[in-house]
Amino acid sequence: MYHELAVQRVEEKVEELLEVLSSKNPKTQHKLKNTALLTLKLIVLDIIHSQLKSDVYCSLRDVYYQVSPFFAVTQRRTDKTVSEIASELELPRHVLRIVPASRGYAAGRFVFRGQNVGVPSDDFAAAFDTLETSTTNSAVESPYVISIPGDFCSDDISHVHGKYLLIIEKDAIFQRVAHHRYVCHDCSAIKHANCESGGTCYSALWQKLDLICVTGCGFPDLATQSFVHCLVNKFKMIPLGLVDYNPFGIRILTTYRNSRLLPLKSKIGKENRSMKKMNVDIHWLGLHGKDIFEEFLLETDHGSKSPIPLMKLSYRDKTLIKGILEDPEVPCAWKGDIQLYMTCFKAELQSLYHCCADKYATYMSQETLQGEDESNSTIQLLKYIESQILGYCYF
Incomplete structure (x- = not known):
């Protein structure tokens, strides 16, 4: 149940961000000041979507390594982005197939x-x-x-x-x-x-x-x-x-x-x-x-x-x-x-x-x-x- 809900919310969030990035509406222009952060969110959302589709779990470190070839970012910034996405989607990270490294x-x-x-x-x-x-x-x-x-x-x-x-x-x-x-x-x-x-x-x-x-x-x-x-x-x-x-x-x-x-x-x-x-x-x-x-x-x-x-x-x-x-x-x-x-x-x-x-x-x-x-x-x-x-x- 939560798996389907997570996929749906991720896809809706991606559509929302793409609309903001492509919009010429003056009311949304102020959001483009953080284009880099929005792009980072899209990349992380794409990773999460792939994890959900394949039903595979990954750690925050894995997310960082998948993001780093396309985006100059630190581990701390990646972790914060994942937390923001989880909060906006109102879903815990483990439902998004992102879990802590085993200890x-x-x-x-x-x-x-x-x-x-x-x-x-x-x-x-x-x-x-x-x-x-x-x-x-x-x-x-x-x-x-x-x-x-x-x-x-x-x-x-x-x-x-x-x-x-x-x-x-x-x-x-x-x-x-x-x-x-x-x-x-x-x-x-x-x-x-x-x-x-x-x-x-x-x-x-x-x-x-x-x-x-x-x-x-x-x-x-x-x-x-x-x-x-x-x-x-x-x-x-x-x-x-x-x-x-x-x-x-x-x-x-x-x-x-x-x-x-x-x-x-x-x-x-x-x-x-x-x-x-x-x-x-x-x-x-x-x-x-x-x-x-x-x-x-x-x-x-x-x-x-x-x-x-x-x-x-x-x-x-x-x-x-x-x-x-x-x-x-x-x-x-x-x-x-x-x-x-x-x-x-x-x-x-x-x-x-x-x-x-x-x-x-x-x-x-x-x-x-x-x-x-x-x-x-x-x-x-x-x-x-x-x-x-x-x-x-x-x-």
């Missing part, structure tokens, strides 16, 4: 656009109960990490297996966790309960946690926010946020909690207007102040010391913290943690690589990890995630 990623077990993600079996339903065992990674016929496309919609996901939706701030952390989703480092096998080599099988830990992982590589784009909103509201998954212990990490969590699906200028209908704001009741899984200043404390000759590397807050950080504490949409429990711990220092998720997350385990220092494989530090991160999720279950 988010997801890993887990679900069906995305008819493709089984993370399941080494043609029978997706059967794979819920058991997964085949193999000695080579090539047995995974389907990808276990996908890029979330800019034109994502809720109908793209048709089936999901998972209870918790782990939202990770940083791509580096996501890649570490996702890499061990199915492959056991010690025996190089697909996920199974017992590791043949007698070592630690990260895959068994993943099976127990029953996760789907998502990252927006920092602040999420609209597609990633829509992806999270779909899994939480359509498939009733429990969203858990794993971010740096700093003001930007808190802001990323609040972005997921109170995000917007469509531009404010969209007037495409009452149903879509009601979907502008997406509320996701995300739980702050970590990193917490108590993890830094209580859970991992080491007793030294000079007193207690946190093994997690700490950084001092900048002036900008303190300004952001003040804004967070005054924000009524930030949960009171979060504010309490910030007021208690985030006063002088901040910490990053990467610090967990070298910290044992088990409450009763001793800290594994960086010196003991030297010469060891990278996977030894990854298991500490997975243990931390496990302990936090299990703690959340009993909260």
Whole structure:
């Protein structure tokens, strides 16, 4: 329905602009002062019309590259022209087949656009109960990490297996966790309960946690926010946020909690207007102040010391913290943690690589990890995630 409406409005707009450019009416002569901008609009409208006819999506960067051979223009001017056209046509950009470049990623077990993600079996339903065992990674016929496309919609996901939706701030952390989703480092096998080599099988830990992982590589784009909103509201998954212990990490969590699906200028209908704001009741899984200043404390000759590397807050950080504490949409429990711990220092998720997350385990220092494989530090991160999720279950 919206596709036909978009084509109709684009064609009407082109006719209107051509009439203005060719008119000799004195009343329209003043519009010719911006002939260059009108010409740019015509070029962009032609690109949009072609996209609609072929039902192909493109990014703002693609539009710029198609315009630049015919018109000397900057990326910023192109973006502004696209926004003006969308506003004049009263249609959101994704209806015009212009979407943001893909930035988010997801890993887990679900069906995305008819493709089984993370399941080494043609029978997706059967794979819920058991997964085949193999000695080579090539047995995974389907990808276990996908890029979330800019034109994502809720109908793209048709089936999901998972209870918790782990939202990770940083791509580096996501890649570490996702890499061990199915492959056991010690025996190089697909996920199974017992590791043949007698070592630690990260895959068994993943099976127990029953996760789907998502990252927006920092602040999420609209597609990633829509992806999270779909899994939480359509498939009733429990969203858990794993971010740096700093003001930007808190802001990323609040972005997921109170995000917007469509531009404010969209007037495409009452149903879509009601979907502008997406509320996701995300739980702050970590990193917490108590993890830094209580859970991992080491007793030294000079007193207690946190093994997690700490950084001092900048002036900008303190300004952001003040804004967070005054924000009524930030949960009171979060504010309490910030007021208690985030006063002088901040910490990053990467610090967990070298910290044992088990409450009763001793800290594994960086010196003991030297010469060891990278996977030894990854298991500490997975243990931390496990302990936090299990703690959340009993909260």
